[in-house]
Amino acid sequence: MSKQEYVYGIHAVKALLEEEPERIIEGYALRGRDDARLQEIIAAFRKLDLRVTEVTRKALDEKVFGGTHQGIVVRVKSLKERGDNELWDFLDGLGEKPFLLILDNVTDTHNLGACLRNCDGAGVDAVIVPKDNSAPLSPAAKKVASGAAETVPVFYVTNLARTMRELKDRNIYIVGTAGETDKMLYDADLKGALAVVMGAEDTGMRRLTRENCHELVKIPMYGKVTSLNVSVATGVVLYEAVRQRLPERKQ
16 A cells, blocks of 8 residues: 655645646545635546545644645645655756755755745756755645645755765756855856755754865855845845846746
8 A cells, every 4th residue: 555645735736736636545625615726726626537525624634733724635645755866867867957956954844845935936956855864845845835846856865975976977066055155155156057055054064065065155144143044045046046047048
């Protein structure tokens, strides 16, 4: 019997219906809720001949352990966790200038979800995280990602330092973020094959992760706060890369 999990929230479920309807086992919708977005999702279930049952709010709350489900919860077949082998197969299928995000020491599921949402908007091809001491791609992370978890693959690698060395061998330039460097983000060249590395806001990157970056940059901070939330900082860095790459991208 395959493992199962739940996906919930309007955007996450809508993305699931559009990208991976074959994973859906059944849906549960809040009974009596007159919401256009929810009714649109229920109609999509029926159009795909998928089972959706209207239940009480208590029944929905019990399935997501208090998460904000917005009136829709879906039971799905769990995906196999993507690892090292899947990463290299995926990169082999990309073009000449992959755009990657590496998260080191990011353990909060909400931050993972928010980073995925940034990645989808910025056109990032994939996210790479170490298998140990990283946030899981949980239903809560998928809810925060608002559908991006279904469009941006996450690869959990056994040895991040070794993975970074192999990325270098593929001529992917690795830029890490660190507050103590003198080089500003806006002085870095982010136009080519690129992997951006973000560490947790409290501990930053680990030593080996830092040492395997080609260069380190920092986001200028002019107030009393010394650092940004990791998902906010990720958005700043990714969109600077987007700004530099715009002439090469189709709008």
